[in-house]
Amino acid sequence: MMRNVAIAGFGQSNFVKSRTDVTFPELVREGATLALADAGITSSDIQAVVFPLAPDALIGVGNGERWCVEAVGAQGKPFMRINTGGATGLTAVQAAYMHVASGLFDVVLVAGADRVSESKSAQSILNKMWDTGYERLYPLNTITMLALSAQRYNDKYGATEEDMARVTVKNRAHASLNPHAHLRAPITVDDVMATRMISWPLKLADLCPSSTGAASMVLVSEEYAKRLDRPVAWVRGIGQCAETIWMGDRVGPKALQDHGDAESLATAIERSYVQAGITDPREQIDVAEIYAPFSSTELHVIEAARLAPLGESFARIAEGEFSLGSPGTIINPSGGTLCTNPIAVTGLVRAGEVFLQVTGCAEARQVAGASVGLATAIGGDHQFYASMVLANHLEEIS
Amino acid sequence: MSHSTTTRIVPAPIITEPVFFEQTWDLEYRHALGETVGGFLQALRERKLLGRVCPSCDRVLFPARSFCDRCHTATGDWAIVGNTGVIEMFTIVYERFPGMLVDAPYVLCYALLEGADTAVAGYLRGVDLTDIAAATKQIYTGVPIRVVFTDNPQGKVTDFWFELAE
Numbered sequence: 001m002m003r004n005v006a007i008a009g010f011g012q013s014n015f016v017k018s019r020t021d022v023t024f025p026e027l028v029r030e031g032a033t034l035a036l037a038d039a040g041i042t043s044s045d046i047q048a049v050v051f052p053l054a055p056d057a058l059i060g061v062g063n064g065e066r067w068c069v070e071a072v073g074a075q076g077k078p079f080m081r082i083n084t085g086g087a088t089g090l091t092a093v094q095a096a097y098m099h100v101a102s103g104l105f106d107v108v109l110v111a112g113a114d115r116v117s118e119s120k121s122a123q124s125i126l127n128k129m130w131d132t133g134y135e136r137l138y139p140l141n142t143i144t145m146l147a148l149s150a151q152r153y154n155d156k157y158g159a160t161e162e163d164m165a166r167v168t169v170k171n172r173a174h175a176s177l178n179p180h181a182h183l184r185a186p187i188t189v190d191d192v193m194a195t196r197m198i199s200w201p202l203k204l205a206d207l208c209p210s211s212t213g214a215a216s217m218v219l220v221s222e223e224y225a226k227r228l229d230r231p232v233a234w235v236r237g238i239g240q241c242a243e244t245i246w247m248g249d250r251v252g253p254k255a256l257q258d259h260g261d262a263e264s265l266a267t268a269i270e271r272s273y274v275q276a277g278i279t280d281p282r283e284q285i286d287v288a289e290i291y292a293p294f295s296s297t298e299l300h301v302i303e304a305a306r307l308a309p310l311g312e313s314f315a316r317i318a319e320g321e322f323s324l325g326s327p328g329t330i331i332n333p334s335g336g337t338l339c340t341n342p343i344a345v346t347g348l349v350r351a352g353e354v355f356l357q358v359t360g361c362a363e364a365r366q367v368a369g370a371s372v373g374l375a376t377a378i379g380g381d382h383q384f385y386a387s388m389v390l391a392n393h394l395e396e397i398s
Numbered sequence: 399m400s401h402s403t404t405t406r407i408v409p410a411p412i413i414t415e416p417v418f419f420e421q422t423w424d425l426e427y428r429h430a431l432g433e434t435v436g437g438f439l440q441a442l443r444e445r446k447l448l449g450r451v452c453p454s455c456d457r458v459l460f461p462a463r464s465f466c467d468r469c470h471t472a473t474g475d476w477a478i479v480g481n482t483g484v485i486e487m488f489t490i491v492y493e494r495f496p497g498m499l500v501d502a503p504y505v506l507c508y509a510l511l512e513g514a515d516t517a518v519a520g521y522l523r524g525v526d527l528t529d530i531a532a533a534t535k536q537i538y539t540g541v542p543i544r545v546v547f548t549d550n551p552q553g554k555v556t557d558f559w560f561e562l563a564e
Contacts, residue, residue, distance in 0.1 A: 020416035060421065124497025133435035134461050137556050138519050139491065139498045144506055147489035155487075155539040200490040200530055244467040248517035251486035252510045254457055256468065259487060 009039025031214025085379025090347030150296030152260030157311035175335025239271030347377030480512030
């Protein structure tokens with residue numbers, strides 16, 4: 001039987017385009033100290049460390065975890081690196097959860113950072129994930145990969161570029177209330193539509209920035225949580241699901257999943273819902289921090305989380321749903337991945353934001369009365385999916 | 399804090415501008431493509447499109463793969479795939495990505511060919527892309543296409559591309 005696990009501390013830097021005052025390990029250490037301080041403990045209290053780092057070449061290092069052992073205070077302790085691409089940060093939190101839930105450890109740190117903007121070659125690096133013989137000769141990258149998905153979704157459900165723009169408008173309005181967010185300037189639908197076309201239907205303002213910054217989290221056992229004089233968030237469910245690398249297998253009459261939808265993410269989310277006792281997410285989930293690096297992605301992720309029926313998310317957004325101050329589930333009150341994407345820790349920030357929300361610490365962007373939240377992430381070739389349900393109590397979720 | 403008598407404390411250096419280390423990675427690889435991909439690419443030289451049949455789910459996996467990504471079963475028989483099909487999804491790229499040597503604009507798409515059960519990546523050529531609205535009226539999910547081969551196939555996936563069917 002797994003033990004109860006609490007999130008007892010979270011910290012994040014203010015995310016920006018670049019930092020010239022620190023090296024990468026110094027940035028990692030900066031992040032690590034934030035969660036330790038938030039939990040009211042020190043590095044010497046940590047029993048094991050999980051280090052999130054996405055593709056190494058993005059930060060120009062070979063196996064960057066080796067550079068960062070002392071930056072997370074892991075000398076003499078169990079240490080592991082996690083890499084599931086964009087999902088890395090949330091998968092790392094799940095690994096830390098398992099460390100504690102198994103009974104092996106009482107206090108585990110997840111700490112990492114990213115500084116993607118130091119390379120001009122990000123999309124070229126990401127292209128290297130595809131098959132050497134069949135696909136790498138084509139300009140596949142995360143932008144074209146998700147443009148293909150957006151085109152297919154829009155074609156299937158009738159969503160428009162204006163519908164995508166409204167996602168950016170919502171998230172930028174949220175980010176303007178979040179001092180840690182990278183892109184914080186409010187924007188209008190007309191502004192989004194006026195940005196240059198990158199990979200139709202995706203325009204510049206439909207895309208996330210390359211962000212630099214650090215984040216960290218402390219996960220503890222129930223027994224240890226009682227000794228800390230602070231509100232905690234309980235991990236009530238986790239889910240994962242992996243998908244084939246072949247996008248061409250996600251289309252056509254015999255496909256099991258559709259590249260326009262996010263069905264494997266729906267599977268991961270459902271696994272976490274079952275553990276948490278979530279049967280009606282629209283009623284039971286107060287706040288959702290769902291990983292969506294592009295405006296278009298948020299549409300099918302909302303549906304994968306069953307926060308809107310298939311093909312209806314964009315109509316709900318147009319009606320003002322999911323925005324701070326509206327009734328029902330609030331989606332991405334932090335501004336989300338669309339406004340801030342430090343790849344290695346982006347998934348960690350999703351869980352961190354839900355932690356802040358359900359413990360009532362989200363300041364100007366607080367969802368009133370939030371007690372139950374969902375965090376999700378996506379990595380690789382729209383391929384590695386992670387989901388986590390957090391609550392500020394251990395009672396049955398109503 | 400007390401220091402040992404040998405530690406001499408001095409003022410911190412003043413940095414007037416950020417300091418950088420610049421590096422370009424120049425990495426070389428020669429990837430073995432194996433017998434199945436190798437066979438597929440060899441057939442392209444004869445302008446033949448080959449898939450492999452999964453004996454478990456009966457799908458024709460195209461381009462040819464040695465095992466089924468769904469069943470985990472080894473594929474066996476080679477099957478020929480037709481040179482017509484439909485676009486399943488596409489994007490029109492207007493941006494030049496650093497390190498990716500393709501001149502924009504171009505259409506990158508996945509097409510499902512006659513006799514194949516999985517779609518293949520490729521370029522769609524022959525459509526004027528200067529006006530997005532006009533281009534996206536001509537290209538859509540389900541639009542029929544045909545395969546066009548280069549005059550001198552080299553045994554690479556880029557030996558063929560798609561054009562809208564007449």
